[in-house]
Amino acid sequence: MRIASEGYPLIFTAAILALLALAAGWTALGIILVLIALAVTGFFRDPERQAPKGEGLIVAPADGKIVGIAGVKSAFLGSAKRVSIFLSPLDVHINRTPVEGKIERVTYQRGKFLAAYKDEASQRNEQNALTIVDSAGRLFGVVQIAGVMARRIVCRAKAGDRLARGERFGLIMFGSRTDAYLPENCQIEVVEGQRVKGGETVLARFV
Numbered sequence: 001m002r003i004a005s006e007g008y009p010l011i012f013t014a015a016i017l018a019l020l021a022l023a024a025g026w027t028a029l030g031i032i033l034v035l036i037a038l039a040v041t042g043f044f045r046d047p048e049r050q051a052p053k054g055e056g057l058i059v060a061p062a063d064g065k066i067v068g069i070a071g072v073k074s075a076f077l078g079s080a081k082r083v084s085i086f087l088s089p090l091d092v093h094i095n096r097t098p099v100e101g102k103i104e105r106v107t108y109q110r111g112k113f114l115a116a117y118k119d120e121a122s123q124r125n126e127q128n129a130l131t132i133v134d135s136a137g138r139l140f141g142v143v144q145i146a147g148v149m150a151r152r153i154v155c156r157a158k159a160g161d162r163l164a165r166g167e168r169f170g171l172i173m174f175g176s177r178t179d180a181y182l183p184e185n186c187q188i189e190v191v192e193g194q195r196v197k198g199g200e201t202v203l204a205r206f207v
Contacts, residue, residue, distance in 0.1 A: 014036045060190075069188060100163070145179060187207050
């Protein structure tokens with residue numbers, strides 16, 4: 001199983017502490033640390049995904065549950081359809097691009113750490129926003145939003161990068177939210193409450 005590189009320091013630290021505790025005869029503590037190491041390993045899992053082929057498809061930028069679909073005014077994208085995905089600590093936390101395109105801007109914003117499933121988290125929480133332009137000149141946005149537990153947003157993409165549909169670009173550590181901002185003329189293919197897989201589930205399409 002592939003593990004995101006950001007997870008190795010935490011995994012190794014927990015594993016080493018577990019070995020030291022077991023060697024010292026602190027069995028209960030050692031077992032707890034082993035379980036923590038396994039849990040952290042599971043959190044940073046990075047499975048391979050195959051993006052669907054076809055024209056005009058927009059895929060989910062993250063694993064999780066759809067907690068909101070709304071028409072909004074976005075400061076970095078203008079009028080758009082926003083699809084919000086809540087990631088629990090049990091979900092894969094790798095973020096992926098919803099479309100093939102060029103990263104036009106990457107904008108980081110400091111903020112609060114409200115519960116990520118709340119609608120107000122989209123505006124008030126710490127976040128990192130990517131603006132993407134596809135080959136047809138259409139604008140898309142993906143916003144990585146920190147939650148109560150998440151205190152570190154990782155974004156490997158930078159302005160000028162060209163990424164394929166479903167390609168990895170970062171992750172958010174522990175519980176979090178990812179918002180996708182889509183052009184108004186696309187057709188949404190998911191509903192609130194639905195679970196999606198990043199890079200595979202079709203969020204919307206152009207018809």
